[in-house]
Amino acid sequence: MTATPNRQLVICKDAATLAETAARRFSQLARDTVAEKGKFSVALSGGSTPKAMFSLLAAAPLNAEVPWASTFVFWSDERTVPPDHPDSNYRMAYESLISKVPLPESNVFRMRGEDDPAKAAEEYQREFTGFFGPGSPRFDLILLGMGDDGHTASLFPGTEALNIKDRQVVSNYVKKLNTYRLTMTRPAINAAAAVSFLVSGAGKAPTLKRVLQGELDPNQLPSQSIRPVNGTLTWIADREAVADLSLPEGTLNGGSDVIEISI
Ligand code: 6PG
Numbered sequence: 001m002t003a004t005p006n007r008q009l010v011i012c013k014d015a016a017t018l019a020e021t022a023a024r025r026f027s028q029l030a031r032d033t034v035a036e037k038g039k040f041s042v043a044l045s046g047g048s049t050p051k052a053m054f055s056l057l058a059a060a061p062l063n064a065e066v067p068w069a070s071t072f073v074f075w076s077d078e079r080t081v082p083p084d085h086p087d088s089n090y091r092m093a094y095e096s097l098i099s100k101v102p103l104p105e106s107n108v109f110r111m112r113g114e115d116d117p118a119k120a121a122e123e124y125q126r127e128f129t130g131f132f133g134p135g136s137p138r139f140d141l142i143l144l145g146m147g148d149d150g151h152t153a154s155l156f157p158g159t160e161a162l163n164i165k166d167r168q169v170v171s172n173y174v175k176k177l178n179t180y181r182l183t184m185t186r187p188a189i190n191a192a193a194a195v196s197f198l199v200s201g202a203g204k205a206p207t208l209k210r211v212l213q214g215e216l217d218p219n220q221l222p223s224q225s226i227r228p229v230n231g232t233l234t235w236i237a238d239r240e241a242v243a244d245l246s247l248p249e250g251t252l253n254g255g256s257d258v259i260e261i262s263i
Contacts, residue, residue: 006228009212009245010236011252011259015200018238019052021258022198025236026057026141027065029194033140034067040140041131043074043184045153046089047145049198054097068103072131076142077154077183078111080120080171088113117171117180124169124182136168136191144189144197148207150221152197153189154181157220161185186225195228199237208237209244212263235263 012018026042033040044050056062075089083090090110098108109127112120128137144152154172155161161172161183168188171180189195199208211223212235218225227233239252251261 006232007263008232008234009242009261009263010234011242011261012236012238013257014240015052015238017257018049018198018200018236019056022050022053022143022196022236023056023062025196025234026053026143027062029141030066030071034070039070039072040067041072041074041137043076043139043142043192044089044093045076045143045145045198046078046092047147048092049145049200050143051092051096053198054093058097058100063101066101068101069107071103072107072109073098073103074109074127074137074139075111076144076189077181078113079154080113080117080180080182082114083110085113111169111182113182117182120182121167121169121171125167128168128188136188139192140194142184142189142192142195144195144223144226146197146199146204146207146211146223148203149176150207150211150223152223152226154183155186155222155225156181157222162219162222162225186222189226190229191231192228193231194234195226195231196234196236197223197226199235199241201238202240202243204237204241205244208235208241213246 012021030040078089079087081087111124146152149157156174159172161170164170164185165187169184172183173180211221
């Protein structure tokens with residue numbers, strides 16, 4: 001069995017192929033992990049990109065493949081809004097996936113965006129400790145998106161959460177949005193066994209170029225600081241999003257729907 005390279009770029013023909021690829025990899029990893037250790041822990045990201053992937057996981061054939069009873073769902077970040085608010089990451093996941101699959105309610109660990117942010121972060125830290133034990137949570141998979149400002153989860157450029165090393169989940173004031181967010185910290189994300197970014201669309205191309213091939217500046221490009229200490233990092237992107245990257249000669253020739261390269 002060939003070793004999985006620890007940093008991979010998976011280039012998908014278009015957004016639909018990206019969603020399908022991400023959903024299939026999720027299903028395969030869940031099945032393999034449950035077969036190996038009896039449970040699968042995943043932190044979902046928010047934003048819009050994962051929605052199509054979640055819908056595919058909620059439909060045949062994938063909905064029957066994922067071992068939902070042994071799958072435990074958390075979030076990488078959440079907005080400070082109630083769970084029924086249009087901006088809620090939980091609501092997006094609930095409507096597109098969780099409400100449609102046999103995932104036991106007790107397997108779903110929602111960040112309480114409706115509560116005082118500091119208290120909600122402390123409560124989620126207790127959830128982490130209860131599920132993973134003390135220290136950093138080692139998720140089997142963390143899904144992330146990348147904003148066009150280089151943020152990921154709710155680790156925004158120049159924000160306080162970027163400097164926190166001794167906690168796994170915090171409230172983070174985001175000046176540009178004039179709001180608090182709940183977010184996993186960099187050490188917590190980097191403790192994962194696998195992290196997958198989903199990046200789609202031409203609008204992300206300049207930032208993806210800076211993040212993957214530009215100068216290292218993790219405080220201005222927080223996505224750059226996601227490097228699992230002992231795990232794999234996979235960037236699943238469509239051709240529009242990789243348009244500015246310098247790729248090995250001929251990478252995109254041959255017309256495959258999905259091209260995997262080590263980076
Ligand atoms: C959030 C997300 C955030 C998101 C990126 C990309 O709460 O908004 O966690 O980090 O993943 O902003 O969002 P899109 O997928 O909508 O481009």
